[in-house]
Amino acid sequence: MLLERVRAQLRAKSSASGEREIALRPSLYHDERRTIVLNFRQLADSLSREPEHVARFIFKESGKPGSLEGDRLILNGKIGDPEFAKLLQLYFKEFVKCPVCGGIDTQIQREKKFRYLVCEACGARTPVRKV
Ligand SMILES: [Zn+2]
Structure with missing residues (x-):
């Protein structure tokens, strides 16, 4: 009976908070001096934000300049996969999630x-x- 009650509370909790996450899977390519995010436009679409806005945030927070070229984001400098994923999560928390x-x-x-x-x-x- 106790277990039933806990379950009921859990259900209520998850439906009331509307807590949702977005799966973000950046596809990075590195050459000698640059980091290229191949699916950057798609990532911005998943976040429902303008690629330019997400890009400015990435430039600012990473301290690396860069540019948008078509669907790609080019960063001058090296950023590892975990670091880039973390930047996207920071953006999500600050500019997407209520x-x-x-x-x-x-x-x-x-x-x-x-x-x-x-x-x-x-x-x-x-x-x-x-x-
Ligand atoms: Zn809200």
Whole structure:
């Protein structure tokens, strides 16, 4: 009976919080001096964000300059797979995931010089920094 109750609570918990994650699988290619993210546009699509916005975040946080070329992101410098995956997770946490309900149906709204993460599920408006 106790187990039943725990199960019921777990079900309630997972359905109420709307906690969701996105599977992000960056495909990296390294040459002598650069790191090339082959599926960068696809990654940005999964995050429902502009590739330019995600790219600016990556340049800033990694401290490595680079450019967008078609579907690819070119970084001048070496970034390992785990490091790049971590940058994407940081972006997801800051610019996609609603800090109030954990939902991912969000968008970034501009208002003068301010930026807000607006959640379609719970309506929360969270200020985010400009990148
Ligand atoms: Zn929310």
